[in-house]
Amino acid sequence: MPDLNKLNQAILEGDAKTAAAVTQEALDAGIDPSVLIQQHMVPAMDEVGRLYEAEEYFVPELLLAARAMKASLELLRPLLAASGAEPTGRVVIGTVKGDLHDIGKNLVGSMLEGGGFEVIDLGADVAPEKFIDAIQNRGAKIVCLSALLTVTMPSMKKTIEALEQAGVRQDVKVLVGGAPVTPQFATEIGADGYGETANAAVALARRFVQG
Amino acid sequence: MIAVDRGLFPSLARRGLRFPIATDLALHEHPDPEHARRDPVALGRIVALSAQRWQCPLAIPLMDLRLEKADLLNALGVPEEQAEAFHFNERPPATLPPRMFLPAHASAIGAIRWVRSHTSLVPCGMALGPFSLLTRLLTDPITPLALLARGLTAEDDPAIGIALRARQLAIETVTRSVRAQLEAGAQVVIVCEPSASIAYLSPRQHRSGATLFEDFVLAPNRALRDQIHATGALLFFHNCGELTEAMVAAFAQDLHPEVLSLGSSRDLPADAALIPEDVVLYGNLPTRRFYSDGALPVEEVERLTCDLLHRMRATGHAHIPGSECDVLHVPGATDTIERKLAAFMKAEPAA
Structure with missing residues:
Protein backbone atom coordinates (compact mmCIF):
# COMPACT_ATOMS: atom_id res chain seq x y z
CA MET A 1 0.00 0.00 0.00
CA GLY A 84 -18.26 9.01 -16.00
CA ALA A 85 -17.17 11.06 -12.99
CA GLU A 86 -18.05 14.76 -13.25
CA PRO A 87 -15.66 17.60 -12.36
CA THR A 88 -16.54 20.08 -9.60
CA GLY A 89 -17.55 22.48 -12.35
CA ARG A 90 -16.62 23.56 -15.84
CA VAL A 91 -14.88 26.90 -16.24
CA VAL A 92 -13.83 28.81 -19.32
CA ILE A 93 -10.99 31.23 -18.74
CA GLY A 94 -9.13 33.75 -20.87
CA THR A 95 -7.43 37.12 -20.98
CA VAL A 96 -9.76 39.50 -22.77
CA LYS A 97 -9.40 40.86 -26.30
CA GLY A 98 -6.43 43.15 -26.77
CA ASP A 99 -4.54 41.94 -23.70
CA LEU A 100 -1.68 39.49 -24.09
CA HIS A 101 -0.82 39.05 -20.42
CA ASP A 102 -1.53 35.59 -19.17
CA ILE A 103 0.41 34.94 -15.97
CA GLY A 104 -2.51 35.82 -13.69
CA LYS A 105 -4.92 33.93 -15.88
CA ASN A 106 -2.65 30.86 -15.87
CA LEU A 107 -2.42 31.04 -12.13
CA VAL A 108 -6.16 31.14 -11.64
CA GLY A 109 -6.60 28.34 -14.19
CA SER A 110 -4.08 26.16 -12.40
CA MET A 111 -5.67 26.77 -9.01
CA LEU A 112 -9.13 26.01 -10.40
CA GLU A 113 -7.82 22.73 -11.82
CA GLY A 114 -6.26 22.04 -8.47
CA GLY A 115 -9.68 22.67 -6.95
CA GLY A 116 -11.21 19.94 -9.08
CA PHE A 117 -12.65 22.13 -11.84
CA GLU A 118 -12.40 21.34 -15.50
CA VAL A 119 -10.75 24.36 -17.07
CA ILE A 120 -11.14 25.39 -20.70
CA ASP A 121 -8.23 27.77 -21.20
CA LEU A 122 -8.75 30.00 -24.24
CA GLY A 123 -5.41 31.75 -23.78
CA ALA A 124 -4.79 35.48 -24.15
CA ASP A 125 -6.32 38.15 -26.44
CA VAL A 126 -9.60 36.23 -26.55
CA ALA A 127 -12.53 37.55 -28.59
CA PRO A 128 -15.99 37.45 -26.91
CA GLU A 129 -17.22 34.94 -29.52
CA LYS A 130 -14.79 32.34 -28.21
CA PHE A 131 -16.24 32.61 -24.71
CA ILE A 132 -19.73 32.27 -26.16
CA ASP A 133 -18.65 29.20 -28.10
CA ALA A 134 -17.24 27.59 -24.95
CA ILE A 135 -20.54 28.22 -23.14
CA GLN A 136 -22.75 26.99 -25.95
CA ASN A 137 -20.71 24.03 -27.13
CA ARG A 138 -18.54 22.94 -24.22
CA GLY A 139 -20.88 23.43 -21.30
CA ALA A 140 -18.89 26.05 -19.36
CA LYS A 141 -20.89 27.39 -16.43
CA ILE A 142 -18.35 29.86 -15.09
CA VAL A 143 -16.56 32.46 -17.21
CA CYS A 144 -13.32 33.91 -15.87
CA LEU A 145 -12.08 37.10 -17.53
CA SER A 146 -8.60 38.46 -16.90
CA ALA A 147 -6.99 41.80 -17.83
CA LEU A 148 -3.73 43.37 -16.76
CA LEU A 149 -4.04 46.71 -18.50
CA THR A 150 -6.40 49.60 -17.80
CA VAL A 151 -6.73 50.03 -21.56
CA THR A 152 -8.03 46.49 -22.01
CA MET A 153 -10.45 46.51 -19.10
CA PRO A 154 -13.26 47.83 -21.34
CA SER A 155 -12.95 44.50 -23.20
CA MET A 156 -14.30 42.82 -20.08
CA LYS A 157 -17.43 44.93 -20.34
CA LYS A 158 -17.70 44.21 -24.05
CA THR A 159 -17.38 40.48 -23.40
CA ILE A 160 -20.17 40.54 -20.83
CA GLU A 161 -22.33 42.55 -23.23
CA ALA A 162 -21.62 40.01 -25.95
CA LEU A 163 -22.74 37.20 -23.61
CA GLU A 164 -25.98 39.10 -23.07
CA GLN A 165 -26.51 39.67 -26.77
CA ALA A 166 -25.87 35.98 -27.46
CA GLY A 167 -28.50 35.06 -24.85
CA VAL A 168 -26.13 33.07 -22.66
CA ARG A 169 -25.46 35.53 -19.86
CA GLN A 170 -28.07 34.03 -17.55
CA ASP A 171 -26.56 30.56 -18.02
CA VAL A 172 -23.21 31.44 -16.49
CA LYS A 173 -21.50 33.25 -13.65
CA VAL A 174 -18.87 35.76 -14.70
CA LEU A 175 -15.80 36.26 -12.56
CA VAL A 176 -13.27 39.03 -13.32
CA GLY A 177 -9.77 39.71 -12.06
CA GLY A 178 -6.41 41.26 -12.84
CA ALA A 179 -4.12 43.94 -11.41
CA PRO A 180 -6.16 47.06 -12.32
CA VAL A 181 -9.57 45.46 -11.72
CA THR A 182 -11.47 46.50 -8.62
CA PRO A 183 -14.68 45.25 -6.97
CA GLN A 184 -16.36 48.51 -8.03
CA PHE A 185 -15.38 47.95 -11.64
CA ALA A 186 -16.68 44.37 -11.48
CA THR A 187 -20.02 45.69 -10.25
CA GLU A 188 -20.08 48.48 -12.82
CA ILE A 189 -19.69 46.08 -15.74
CA GLY A 190 -22.20 43.57 -14.40
CA ALA A 191 -19.84 40.75 -13.39
CA ASP A 192 -20.98 38.28 -10.74
CA GLY A 193 -17.75 38.35 -8.82
CA TYR A 194 -14.24 39.71 -8.47
CA GLY A 195 -11.28 37.58 -7.48
CA GLU A 196 -8.45 39.59 -6.01
CA THR A 197 -6.23 36.50 -5.84
CA ALA A 198 -6.20 33.08 -7.47
CA ASN A 199 -7.34 31.57 -4.21
CA ALA A 200 -10.24 34.00 -3.94
CA ALA A 201 -11.25 33.07 -7.49
CA VAL A 202 -11.38 29.39 -6.57
CA ALA A 203 -13.41 30.12 -3.45
CA LEU A 204 -15.88 32.18 -5.50
CA ALA A 205 -16.13 29.50 -8.20
CA ARG A 206 -16.92 26.94 -5.51
CA ARG A 207 -19.64 29.19 -4.13
CA PHE A 208 -21.10 29.60 -7.62
CA VAL A 209 -21.20 25.84 -8.11
CA GLN A 210 -22.82 25.26 -4.74
CA GLY A 211 -25.47 27.82 -5.68
CA MET B 1 21.32 73.93 -20.81
CA ILE B 2 20.87 71.70 -17.79
CA ALA B 3 24.02 70.00 -16.56
CA VAL B 4 23.52 66.26 -16.64
CA ASP B 5 25.52 64.64 -13.90
CA ARG B 6 24.81 62.70 -10.73
CA GLY B 7 23.57 65.93 -9.14
CA LEU B 8 20.79 66.44 -11.68
CA PHE B 9 18.00 64.51 -10.01
CA PRO B 10 18.75 65.60 -6.42
CA SER B 11 18.71 69.17 -7.74
CA LEU B 12 15.39 68.66 -9.55
CA ALA B 13 13.94 67.08 -6.39
CA ARG B 14 15.08 70.07 -4.30
CA ARG B 15 13.45 72.43 -6.79
CA GLY B 16 10.15 70.65 -6.20
CA LEU B 17 9.79 69.00 -9.60
CA ARG B 18 6.87 66.63 -9.94
CA PHE B 19 5.59 65.04 -13.11
CA PRO B 20 3.74 61.98 -14.33
CA ILE B 21 5.12 59.72 -17.05
CA ALA B 22 2.29 60.49 -19.41
CA THR B 23 3.59 60.84 -22.96
CA ASP B 24 0.96 58.35 -24.12
CA LEU B 25 -1.73 60.95 -23.33
CA ALA B 26 -0.04 63.51 -25.60
CA LEU B 27 0.40 60.86 -28.30
CA HIS B 28 -3.33 60.20 -28.34
CA GLU B 29 -4.09 63.87 -28.90
CA HIS B 30 -2.42 63.50 -32.28
CA PRO B 31 -4.91 62.92 -35.11
CA ASP B 32 -3.10 59.72 -36.09
CA PRO B 33 -1.27 58.29 -33.05
CA GLU B 34 -0.11 55.16 -34.85
CA HIS B 35 1.46 57.21 -37.61
CA ALA B 36 3.04 59.58 -35.08
CA ARG B 37 4.57 56.61 -33.25
CA ARG B 38 6.48 55.79 -36.43
CA ASP B 39 7.53 59.34 -37.30
CA PRO B 40 10.59 60.52 -35.34
CA VAL B 41 9.84 64.22 -35.81
CA ALA B 42 6.17 63.89 -34.82
CA LEU B 43 7.15 61.70 -31.89
CA GLY B 44 9.89 64.12 -30.82
CA ARG B 45 7.37 66.96 -30.86
CA ILE B 46 4.91 64.91 -28.80
CA VAL B 47 7.60 64.12 -26.24
CA ALA B 48 8.50 67.83 -26.04
CA LEU B 49 4.83 68.81 -25.76
CA SER B 50 4.33 66.39 -22.90
CA ALA B 51 7.42 67.75 -21.11
CA GLN B 52 6.15 71.30 -21.56
CA ARG B 53 2.72 70.35 -20.23
CA TRP B 54 4.17 69.01 -16.99
CA GLN B 55 6.85 71.71 -16.83
CA CYS B 56 9.42 68.98 -16.77
CA PRO B 57 12.95 69.52 -18.10
CA LEU B 58 13.19 65.83 -19.00
CA ALA B 59 12.01 64.63 -22.41
CA ILE B 60 10.31 61.45 -21.21
CA PRO B 61 9.73 59.11 -24.14
CA LEU B 62 6.74 57.00 -24.84
CA MET B 63 6.85 53.92 -22.60
CA ASP B 64 6.49 51.49 -25.46
CA LEU B 65 7.78 48.27 -23.97
CA ARG B 66 7.05 46.27 -27.11
CA LEU B 67 9.99 47.61 -29.07
CA GLU B 68 12.79 45.35 -27.84
CA LYS B 69 10.75 42.18 -28.22
CA ALA B 70 9.77 43.14 -31.77
CA ASP B 71 13.42 43.90 -32.57
CA LEU B 72 14.62 40.56 -31.21
CA LEU B 73 11.99 38.61 -33.08
CA ASN B 74 12.47 40.61 -36.24
CA ALA B 75 16.01 39.27 -36.26
CA LEU B 76 14.52 35.77 -36.30
CA GLY B 77 12.05 36.53 -39.07
CA VAL B 78 8.91 36.93 -36.91
CA PRO B 79 6.72 39.71 -38.37
CA GLU B 80 6.19 42.74 -36.12
CA GLU B 81 2.43 42.21 -35.95
CA GLN B 82 2.96 38.73 -34.54
CA ALA B 83 5.69 39.68 -32.09
CA GLU B 84 3.57 40.42 -29.00
CA ALA B 85 1.85 37.04 -29.08
CA PHE B 86 4.96 35.08 -30.01
CA HIS B 87 6.74 32.81 -27.51
CA PHE B 88 9.69 30.48 -27.97
CA ASN B 89 8.65 26.84 -27.95
CA GLU B 90 12.09 25.58 -28.81
CA ARG B 91 15.59 26.75 -28.05
CA PRO B 92 16.33 29.86 -30.15
CA PRO B 93 19.71 30.43 -31.82
CA ALA B 94 22.61 31.62 -29.66
CA THR B 95 23.09 34.94 -31.43
CA LEU B 96 21.02 37.31 -33.52
CA PRO B 97 21.94 38.48 -37.03
CA PRO B 98 22.48 42.17 -37.77
CA ARG B 99 19.27 44.00 -38.66
CA MET B 100 17.75 47.45 -38.98
CA PHE B 101 15.48 48.72 -36.22
CA LEU B 102 11.79 48.44 -37.04
CA PRO B 103 9.99 51.74 -37.80
CA ALA B 104 8.54 52.35 -34.31
CA HIS B 105 11.88 51.60 -32.66
CA ALA B 106 13.80 53.73 -35.18
CA SER B 107 11.27 56.48 -34.54
CA ALA B 108 11.80 56.31 -30.76
CA ILE B 109 15.54 56.63 -31.34
CA GLY B 110 15.03 59.40 -33.91
CA ALA B 111 12.80 61.28 -31.47
CA ILE B 112 15.70 61.40 -29.00
CA ARG B 113 17.87 62.89 -31.73
CA TRP B 114 15.14 65.43 -32.55
CA VAL B 115 14.74 66.45 -28.90
CA ARG B 116 18.51 66.88 -28.55
CA SER B 117 18.78 69.12 -31.59
CA HIS B 118 15.53 71.09 -31.34
CA THR B 119 14.91 71.63 -27.63
CA SER B 120 16.74 72.42 -24.40
CA LEU B 121 15.16 69.41 -22.71
CA VAL B 122 17.24 66.55 -21.34
CA PRO B 123 16.87 63.78 -23.95
CA CYS B 124 15.81 60.54 -22.32
CA GLY B 125 15.80 56.99 -23.62
CA MET B 126 13.62 54.08 -22.55
CA ALA B 127 14.12 50.33 -22.69
CA LEU B 128 12.49 47.22 -21.36
CA GLY B 129 14.85 45.53 -18.92
CA PRO B 130 16.49 42.26 -19.92
CA PHE B 131 14.61 40.18 -17.37
CA SER B 132 11.24 41.61 -18.33
CA LEU B 133 12.04 40.98 -21.99
CA LEU B 134 12.94 37.39 -21.16
CA THR B 135 9.59 36.89 -19.44
CA ARG B 136 7.81 38.09 -22.59
CA LEU B 137 9.60 35.57 -24.75
CA LEU B 138 8.28 32.49 -22.97
CA THR B 139 4.76 31.14 -22.61
CA ASP B 140 5.49 30.34 -18.98
CA PRO B 141 8.66 32.01 -17.76
CA ILE B 142 8.04 31.19 -14.11
CA THR B 143 8.18 27.41 -14.07
CA PRO B 144 11.55 26.94 -15.83
CA LEU B 145 13.14 29.54 -13.57
CA ALA B 146 11.63 27.88 -10.50
CA LEU B 147 13.01 24.53 -11.65
CA LEU B 148 16.40 26.11 -12.28
CA ALA B 149 16.31 27.51 -8.75
CA ARG B 150 15.85 23.95 -7.50
CA GLY B 151 19.02 22.87 -9.24
CA LEU B 152 17.49 21.31 -12.34
CA THR B 153 19.23 21.81 -15.67
CA ALA B 154 18.34 22.05 -19.36
CA GLU B 155 18.92 18.28 -19.55
CA ASP B 156 16.18 17.73 -16.97
CA ASP B 157 13.68 20.04 -18.64
CA PRO B 158 14.02 21.59 -22.12
CA ALA B 159 12.11 24.69 -20.94
CA ILE B 160 15.15 25.59 -18.82
CA GLY B 161 17.37 25.53 -21.91
CA ILE B 162 14.92 27.78 -23.75
CA ALA B 163 14.85 30.22 -20.82
CA LEU B 164 18.64 30.38 -20.58
CA ARG B 165 19.00 31.03 -24.28
CA ALA B 166 16.21 33.62 -24.20
CA ARG B 167 18.02 35.43 -21.38
CA GLN B 168 21.13 35.67 -23.54
CA LEU B 169 19.17 37.09 -26.48
CA ALA B 170 17.26 39.47 -24.24
CA ILE B 171 20.47 40.92 -22.82
CA GLU B 172 21.93 41.29 -26.32
CA THR B 173 18.77 43.02 -27.59
CA VAL B 174 18.38 45.47 -24.71
CA THR B 175 22.07 46.34 -24.87
CA ARG B 176 21.67 47.12 -28.57
CA SER B 177 18.57 49.27 -27.94
CA VAL B 178 20.25 51.25 -25.15
CA ARG B 179 23.41 51.70 -27.21
CA ALA B 180 21.42 53.17 -30.10
CA GLN B 181 19.56 55.54 -27.77
CA LEU B 182 22.78 56.69 -26.13
CA GLU B 183 24.31 57.27 -29.56
CA ALA B 184 21.24 59.32 -30.48
CA GLY B 185 21.96 61.56 -27.50
CA ALA B 186 20.01 60.13 -24.56
CA GLN B 187 21.40 61.58 -21.35
CA VAL B 188 19.08 59.62 -19.11
CA VAL B 189 17.92 56.08 -19.81
CA ILE B 190 14.79 54.73 -18.17
CA VAL B 191 15.13 50.98 -17.79
CA CYS B 192 11.82 49.30 -17.01
CA GLU B 193 11.96 45.96 -15.19
CA PRO B 194 8.39 45.41 -14.01
CA SER B 195 8.71 41.63 -14.15
CA ALA B 196 11.61 41.54 -11.69
CA SER B 197 9.10 41.05 -8.91
CA ILE B 198 7.73 38.42 -6.56
CA ALA B 199 5.30 37.34 -9.29
CA TYR B 200 8.22 35.80 -11.15
CA LEU B 201 10.87 35.42 -8.48
CA SER B 202 9.83 33.96 -5.17
CA PRO B 203 11.37 35.18 -1.92
CA ARG B 204 11.44 31.49 -0.93
CA GLN B 205 13.80 30.81 -3.81
CA HIS B 206 16.00 33.64 -2.60
CA ARG B 207 15.92 32.38 1.00
CA SER B 208 16.91 28.90 -0.16
CA GLY B 209 20.09 30.32 -1.66
CA ALA B 210 19.01 30.38 -5.31
CA THR B 211 20.84 33.02 -7.31
CA LEU B 212 18.08 33.74 -9.84
CA PHE B 213 17.67 37.37 -8.77
CA GLU B 214 21.40 38.01 -9.06
CA ASP B 215 21.88 36.06 -12.30
CA PHE B 216 18.76 37.14 -14.17
CA VAL B 217 18.10 40.63 -12.80
CA LEU B 218 20.95 42.32 -10.97
CA ALA B 219 23.92 41.23 -13.09
CA PRO B 220 22.39 42.14 -16.48
CA ASN B 221 21.12 45.46 -15.13
CA ARG B 222 24.51 46.28 -13.59
CA ALA B 223 26.00 45.76 -17.04
CA LEU B 224 23.37 48.11 -18.50
CA ARG B 225 24.08 50.68 -15.80
CA ASP B 226 27.80 50.53 -16.63
CA GLN B 227 26.99 50.91 -20.33
CA ILE B 228 24.86 53.98 -19.56
CA HIS B 229 27.35 55.52 -17.12
CA ALA B 230 30.22 54.98 -19.56
CA THR B 231 28.71 57.69 -21.77
CA GLY B 232 28.04 60.05 -18.86
CA ALA B 233 24.31 59.35 -18.99
CA LEU B 234 22.18 58.54 -15.93
CA LEU B 235 20.08 55.50 -15.05
CA PHE B 236 16.41 55.91 -14.11
CA PHE B 237 15.43 52.42 -12.97
CA HIS B 238 11.73 51.69 -12.95
CA ASN B 239 10.03 48.72 -11.34
CA CYS B 240 6.33 48.92 -10.58
CA GLY B 241 6.03 45.24 -9.66
CA GLU B 242 5.41 43.73 -6.22
CA LEU B 243 8.74 43.77 -4.43
CA THR B 244 10.17 42.68 -1.12
CA GLU B 245 12.29 45.01 0.98
CA ALA B 246 15.34 42.96 0.01
CA MET B 247 14.60 43.55 -3.67
CA VAL B 248 14.14 47.29 -3.16
CA ALA B 249 17.38 47.42 -1.19
CA ALA B 250 19.22 45.48 -3.90
CA PHE B 251 17.97 47.82 -6.63
CA ALA B 252 18.94 50.87 -4.61
CA GLN B 253 22.22 49.75 -3.11
CA ASP B 254 23.61 47.24 -5.59
CA LEU B 255 22.33 48.64 -8.85
CA HIS B 256 22.61 52.17 -7.44
CA PRO B 257 20.71 54.05 -10.16
CA GLU B 258 20.38 57.82 -10.11
CA VAL B 259 16.61 57.43 -9.82
CA LEU B 260 14.59 54.53 -8.46
CA SER B 261 10.95 54.52 -9.54
CA LEU B 262 8.60 52.20 -7.66
CA GLY B 263 4.97 51.20 -7.99
CA SER B 264 2.13 52.15 -5.69
CA SER B 265 2.35 48.84 -3.84
CA ARG B 266 5.41 50.22 -2.10
CA ASP B 267 5.34 52.59 0.87
CA LEU B 268 7.94 55.06 -0.40
CA PRO B 269 8.50 56.88 2.89
CA ALA B 270 9.23 53.53 4.56
CA ASP B 271 11.45 52.48 1.67
CA ALA B 272 13.46 55.68 1.95
CA ALA B 273 15.36 54.13 4.84
CA LEU B 274 16.67 51.45 2.46
CA ILE B 275 17.84 53.89 -0.19
CA PRO B 276 21.25 55.57 -0.36
CA GLU B 277 21.04 59.35 -0.07
CA ASP B 278 22.16 59.98 -3.63
CA VAL B 279 19.44 57.78 -5.14
CA VAL B 280 16.35 59.89 -5.83
CA LEU B 281 13.00 58.18 -5.39
CA TYR B 282 10.34 58.71 -8.05
CA GLY B 283 6.65 57.93 -7.83
CA ASN B 284 4.34 56.51 -6.73
CA LEU B 285 0.71 57.66 -7.03
CA PRO B 286 -1.65 54.81 -8.02
CA THR B 287 -2.12 56.21 -11.52
CA ARG B 288 -3.32 52.87 -12.92
CA ARG B 289 -6.62 53.58 -11.16
CA PHE B 290 -6.97 57.17 -12.38
CA TYR B 291 -9.26 56.05 -15.22
CA SER B 292 -12.18 55.41 -12.86
CA ASP B 293 -13.86 57.78 -10.42
CA GLY B 294 -15.37 54.77 -8.72
CA ALA B 295 -11.97 53.19 -8.16
CA LEU B 296 -10.26 56.44 -7.21
CA PRO B 297 -12.11 59.77 -6.80
CA VAL B 298 -10.22 62.99 -7.45
CA GLU B 299 -10.42 63.92 -3.75
CA GLU B 300 -8.58 60.71 -2.95
CA VAL B 301 -5.86 61.62 -5.45
CA GLU B 302 -5.44 64.95 -3.64
CA ARG B 303 -5.34 63.22 -0.28
CA LEU B 304 -2.86 60.58 -1.43
CA THR B 305 -0.62 63.21 -3.02
CA CYS B 306 -0.61 65.37 0.11
CA ASP B 307 0.06 62.36 2.29
CA LEU B 308 2.94 61.21 0.10
CA LEU B 309 4.48 64.68 -0.05
CA HIS B 310 4.12 65.19 3.69
CA ARG B 311 5.59 61.83 4.61
CA MET B 312 8.42 61.94 2.07
CA ARG B 313 9.41 65.44 3.19
CA ALA B 314 9.53 64.15 6.74
CA THR B 315 12.09 61.53 5.70
CA GLY B 316 14.34 64.18 4.14
CA HIS B 317 15.02 61.82 1.24
CA ALA B 318 15.20 63.29 -2.26
CA HIS B 319 11.91 62.53 -3.98
CA ILE B 320 10.25 63.47 -7.25
CA PRO B 321 6.51 62.81 -6.94
CA GLY B 322 5.14 61.03 -9.97
CA SER B 323 3.11 58.22 -11.43
CA GLU B 324 3.57 54.58 -10.53
CA CYS B 325 4.10 53.69 -14.18
CA ASP B 326 3.13 55.32 -17.46
CA VAL B 327 -0.28 56.96 -17.46
CA LEU B 328 -1.97 55.38 -20.43
CA HIS B 329 -4.64 56.89 -22.59
CA VAL B 330 -7.90 55.05 -21.82
CA PRO B 331 -10.63 55.64 -24.41
CA GLY B 332 -13.57 57.43 -22.80
CA ALA B 333 -11.65 58.30 -19.66
CA THR B 334 -9.42 61.14 -20.89
CA ASP B 335 -11.13 63.87 -18.85
CA THR B 336 -11.18 61.74 -15.72
CA ILE B 337 -7.47 61.03 -16.00
CA GLU B 338 -6.57 64.63 -16.83
CA ARG B 339 -8.56 65.90 -13.84
CA LYS B 340 -6.66 63.63 -11.51
CA LEU B 341 -3.30 64.49 -13.00
CA ALA B 342 -4.14 68.18 -12.50
CA ALA B 343 -5.06 67.44 -8.88
CA PHE B 344 -1.80 65.55 -8.42
CA MET B 345 0.21 68.45 -9.86
CA LYS B 346 -1.46 71.03 -7.57
CA ALA B 347 -1.98 69.23 -4.28
CA GLU B 348 0.07 70.55 -1.41
CA PRO B 349 -0.14 69.42 2.21
CA ALA B 350 -1.07 71.99 4.85
CA ALA B 351 2.03 73.54 6.37
Missing part, protein backbone atom coordinates in the same frame (compact mmCIF):
# COMPACT_ATOMS: atom_id res chain seq x y z
CA PRO A 2 1.59 3.33 -1.01
CA ASP A 3 1.95 6.11 1.52
CA LEU A 4 -0.56 8.61 0.15
CA ASN A 5 0.72 11.38 2.39
CA LYS A 6 3.62 11.43 -0.02
CA LEU A 7 1.19 12.56 -2.71
CA ASN A 8 0.06 15.52 -0.60
CA GLN A 9 3.68 16.30 0.19
CA ALA A 10 4.80 16.06 -3.44
CA ILE A 11 2.10 18.52 -4.50
CA LEU A 12 2.94 20.86 -1.63
CA GLU A 13 6.58 20.77 -2.63
CA GLY A 14 5.86 21.03 -6.34
CA ASP A 15 7.59 17.74 -7.07
CA ALA A 16 5.86 16.52 -10.24
CA LYS A 17 7.97 13.40 -10.64
CA THR A 18 7.15 12.10 -7.17
CA ALA A 19 3.49 13.09 -7.46
CA ALA A 20 3.13 11.06 -10.65
CA ALA A 21 5.05 8.11 -9.21
CA VAL A 22 2.92 7.93 -6.04
CA THR A 23 -0.25 8.30 -8.09
CA GLN A 24 0.78 5.41 -10.32
CA GLU A 25 1.59 3.28 -7.27
CA ALA A 26 -1.82 4.09 -5.82
CA LEU A 27 -3.60 3.19 -9.03
CA ASP A 28 -1.63 -0.05 -9.24
CA ALA A 29 -2.77 -0.80 -5.69
CA GLY A 30 -6.39 -0.34 -6.80
CA ILE A 31 -7.13 2.91 -5.01
CA ASP A 32 -10.12 4.78 -6.42
CA PRO A 33 -9.00 7.88 -8.44
CA SER A 34 -11.70 10.02 -6.82
CA VAL A 35 -10.25 9.16 -3.41
CA LEU A 36 -6.85 10.39 -4.57
CA ILE A 37 -8.37 13.61 -5.84
CA GLN A 38 -10.80 14.41 -3.04
CA GLN A 39 -8.80 13.18 -0.07
CA HIS A 40 -5.28 14.06 -1.12
CA MET A 41 -4.87 16.28 -4.17
CA VAL A 42 -7.59 18.88 -3.56
CA PRO A 43 -6.65 19.23 0.14
CA ALA A 44 -2.99 19.61 -0.87
CA MET A 45 -3.88 22.37 -3.33
CA ASP A 46 -6.10 24.00 -0.71
CA GLU A 47 -3.08 24.05 1.59
CA VAL A 48 -0.99 25.54 -1.22
CA GLY A 49 -3.62 28.24 -1.58
CA ARG A 50 -3.56 28.85 2.16
CA LEU A 51 0.22 29.17 2.16
CA TYR A 52 -0.05 31.59 -0.76
CA GLU A 53 -2.56 33.72 1.12
CA ALA A 54 -0.24 33.67 4.13
CA GLU A 55 2.62 34.85 1.88
CA GLU A 56 4.56 31.70 2.70
CA TYR A 57 4.25 30.64 -0.91
CA PHE A 58 4.52 32.86 -3.97
CA VAL A 59 3.56 32.45 -7.61
CA PRO A 60 6.47 30.15 -8.53
CA GLU A 61 5.67 27.71 -5.70
CA LEU A 62 2.02 27.85 -6.67
CA LEU A 63 2.76 27.02 -10.29
CA LEU A 64 5.09 24.17 -9.36
CA ALA A 65 2.42 22.74 -7.07
CA ALA A 66 -0.13 23.00 -9.88
CA ARG A 67 2.34 21.30 -12.21
CA ALA A 68 2.68 18.41 -9.74
CA MET A 69 -1.09 18.23 -9.44
CA LYS A 70 -1.38 18.09 -13.23
CA ALA A 71 1.18 15.31 -13.45
CA SER A 72 -1.09 13.23 -11.21
CA LEU A 73 -4.28 14.30 -12.94
CA GLU A 74 -2.95 13.23 -16.30
CA LEU A 75 -2.77 9.68 -14.97
CA LEU A 76 -6.23 9.88 -13.45
CA ARG A 77 -8.17 11.63 -16.22
CA PRO A 78 -8.61 8.62 -18.52
CA LEU A 79 -9.92 6.58 -15.59
CA LEU A 80 -12.25 9.36 -14.46
CA ALA A 81 -13.60 9.79 -17.98
CA ALA A 82 -14.20 6.04 -18.28
CA SER A 83 -16.12 6.01 -14.98
